[in-house]
Amino acid sequence: MVLKRVYMVILLIWCIYPLESVIPPHRYRNQNQTIARHGCNPKCGNVSVFFPFGMDDPKCYASKPFEIECRHNNNTSQGHRKPVPYLKYISLEVMYIDIQDGTVGIKNPIFHLGCGKTITGINLEGSPFVYSQNYNSFVGVGCQNAAILSSNDTILTACVSMCYDDLEKGNDIDISSCRGSYCCETSLPPYLSAYNISTETVEVKSNIKAECSNYLLIRAEYSNFKYVYDEYNSSYWVPILGDLKKQKDVPAVLEWEIPIHTPNNSFPEFRTDGSYNCSYTNVTSSLYSQSGWRCSCRDGFEGNPYIQEGCKFVATGDSELRDKRKTREKWAIIGVSSSLGTIILLLGLWWLNKVVRKNIEKKRKEKFFKQNGGLLLKQRLSSGEANVDKIKLFTLKDLDKATDHFNINRVLGKGGQGTVYKGMLVDGNIVAVKKFKVNGNVEEFINEFVILSQINHRNVVKLLGCCLETEIPLLVYEFIPNGNLYEYLLGQNDDLPMTWDMRLRIATEVAGALFYLHSAASQPIYHRDIKSRNILLDGKYKAKVADFGASRMVSIEATHLTTAVQGTFGYMDPEYFHTSQLTDKSDVYSFGVVLIELLTGKEPISSAKQQELRSLASYFLLCMEENRLFDIIDERIVKEAEKEHIVVVANLARRCLELKGKRRPTMKEVTSELESIQKSRKQSASQEQHDAGIDECQFWSVISPTSNLGETSDSKASTLEIMPTHPNH
Structure with missing residues (x-):
């Protein structure tokens, strides 16, 4: 009896949570909906080809970039040829098309290249497609290597992968989450349409030599990829390093929009009436707020909004409501007529259902609670x-x-x-x-x-x-409203420039926060990832240190902490990088790099035309050594600040960048020096105002107020006197 009740409860729960909740969002309930234009093929293999994409006839697709080519790939394991869709514009295989989300899944190639080489990736310029920043990431695999993604000789993003054992022994390492060991991963920049990829060797004191057999790829994160299906292969995902030797491509996601000026435009007109709802977008361009547009079906409608009358009304009709009402009345009569035993059974089932659901929810929360630490x-x-x-x-x-x-x-x-x-x-x-x-x-x-x-x-x-x-x-x-220091330094304009006083204040505030972490907290805390991206600016542009995921607490007696090396390329303490011994001086080094950014307004890592990595810290120290400091200082600072103040701050930054941690100052000393510079700056400004006041007083004091209008010029002359001025005026 108990088992029967359990089965009934399971059936009730299945009805409450219908099957459609597990269907991918881009696969629609209405299987009879219009996908392609009249007379056009709506399928290639297992992929539905939604207009504006299309095949064969130009009338079936909006413009050339949306043309799909249905090819037949050989599949020897199955003994037959299978039709496969390709985006003809870039000749890459299509895995799905989502018109609601404005995305298309593709098979993106895996690039294999040696150290110091550069390869040109997929070029989407001039098309309505860009690589999605939300769904994709950039991954590099190798030992003691920096993986670099660039465009037009400008580095867009980079990451570093280190090995503490031979790469061949790491074939079973999961690369779905790369944290710098054997492989590394970083997010993509927005509006990415064309890119080059390259690698550079990172010199590290290690028994493991740099591995020049590198793999670089742009891929969709597994949890974000909408739909992966193939009739013959269960998955395209690359779970371990060893599979990279067999795999040629991985899933990636492109975002698209309808360009405002489309040649031979055959779309329905842009409109927001009836069943359609269209809006302007800027998916492919950061220069214009309206580079294209997208459409969707209004509430109560389903289908393809890019086809004339493609959105179909799906709301329940009056006749269906009447039928349901009659059915409910019938069951109500049956319920009232039921015996007392049936009522008790229903109450028992209701109670059992409530208990089972409560237990399921409780176990679910307990599971997540344990899973999340x-x-x-x-x-x-x-x-x-x-x-x-x-x-x-x-x-x-x-x-x-x-x-x-x-x-x-x-x-x-x-x-x-x-x-x-x-x-x-x-x-x-x-x-x-x-x-x-x-x-x-x-x-x-x-x-x-x-x-x-x-x-x-x-x-x-x-x-x-x-x-x-x-x-x-x-x-x-x-919530910190004004973004981070990195974005503000690179994006500042004449309307809201970063003045010398602002830079001094931000540097002092960050130094004070680090001094607090190192000395004033209940236990010393080493941040381990100080960089301008982790310094946020509030509504009054005051600094807020953020992102403590890599931080470590140490006992008061300890002088260092031995950990796996972790940090950001360009900010990492070289001593910590070589010894794996984390100290408070590691944060001092990273702060020194931030201080240089404030002085120069430049990025921590840049590249020359030969694609060689150049550290801002190294270049700054070279300029200091060659007495060319003001060649690298931001022109805004040179115009505003006293040169002696700039030199003092530059010398402080140089001390923070000492290769040996013992030679670097503590954050307490750094904070004290910056506060002294601020105080000197305020006193200097106050003295200038005071001197201006003295000049005005002396001018008016030479004329006595006792002269009379009725006196002759001689008598007036006799009444002129030099009024003594107080020495404190």
Whole structure:
């Protein structure tokens, strides 16, 4: 009897959560919907070809870039030829087309190249396609190598992969999450349409030599890829390093839009009436706010909005409502007429269903709690490492509503640790919600939670709360509106320039925050990833240090901490890089690089025309050594600041960049020197105002107020006298 009840409850739960919830979002319920134009083939193999894409006849596709070529690839394992769609413009295989999201999945090639070589990647310039920043990432595989993605001699992004053992022994290492060991991964820049890829050897004191058999690729993240299906192969995903030797390509996602000026435009006119809803977009261009447009079907309609009358009305009709009403009345009569035993049975089933669902939800939350490091967090809390008195526990419902269901339009930034969304709570407070990319490793998430729960400093981003009972752990921070220091330095304009006083203040605030972390916190904290991208600017452009996922707490007695090397190329302490011994002086070195960025307004890593990597720190030290300091200083600073102040700050930066950590100053000393420079700057400005006041007083004091209008010129002359001035005036 109990088993029968359980089966009935399972059936009820299956009805409550219908099968359509597991169907990929771009596969529609209405199988009879219009996909292609009349007379055009809507399928190639297993892929539906939605207009504006099309095949064969030019009338079947909007323009040349949207043409699909249906080829027949040999498949010897199955003994027959299979039709496969290709995007003819770039000759790459198509895996799916999504007209609702404006994306197309392709098989992107894996590039194999040696050290110091450069290969030109896929060129999408002039087309309505770009590589999606939200779905894709750049991956490099190799030993002691820097993987570089560039365009027009400008580095767009880069990452470094290190090996502590032979690469051949690492064939079983999962590359779905590359953190710098054997392989590395970084996000793509926006509006990427053409790129070159190259590698450079990184000199490291190690028994493992640089591996010049590198693999570089742009791929879609596994959790973000919408639909991977093939009749003969179960997956295109590359799970381990060894498979790269067999694999030629990986899934990637392109975003597209309808260009505003399309040759031979055969679309329905741009409109927002009836069943259509069109809006302007700038998917392919950062220069124009309207480079194209997209359409969708209005609520209550389904289909292809790019075809005339392609959106079909799917709402329930009046006759269907009447039939359902009659059916409900019939069952109501049956229910009333049922025996007392049936009523008791139904009540029992309802109670059992409620208990089972409650237990399922409880076990689900417990599963996610353990999966996201809840037990480890409890252990850290019981040991007194974390302070949660002011930390709020948010529900997934609250954060889902605050971020509009984690809408991609709310994304503030995306990095190796996860994605940050902008949200508004019910009480109106604006927050930043960080969705971690844990991939089974929750150490960084727990580490950031524990460290930020202990910090209370005006120049450190404030942790407001967390949510553990979800599939992906979430942290909630105060919202910092003006982006990060890196973007502000490179994007500053005449309307809101970064003055010398602003730079001095920001440097002093960051130095004070690091001094607090190193000395004033309950336990010393080493940030380990200080860089201009991790320094946020609030509404008054005051600095806030952020991103503590890589940070480490050490005991007060300890002088260093031995860890796996982690950091950002261009900011990493060379001594820590060679010895793996993390000290407070590692943060001092990284701060020195930030100080140089403030002085020069340049990027920490740049490339010459020969594609050679050049460190800003090395170039700065060379200029100092050759007495060419003002060749590299930002012209804005040279016009505003006193040269002696610039030299003092430059010398401070040079001391921070000493190769040996013992020769570098502490953050306390750095903070003290910067505060002294600020104070001297204010005193100098005050003295200039004071001197101007003295000149005015002396001018008016030479004329006595006792002269009379009725006196002669001689008598007037006799009344002129030099009024004594007070020495303090």
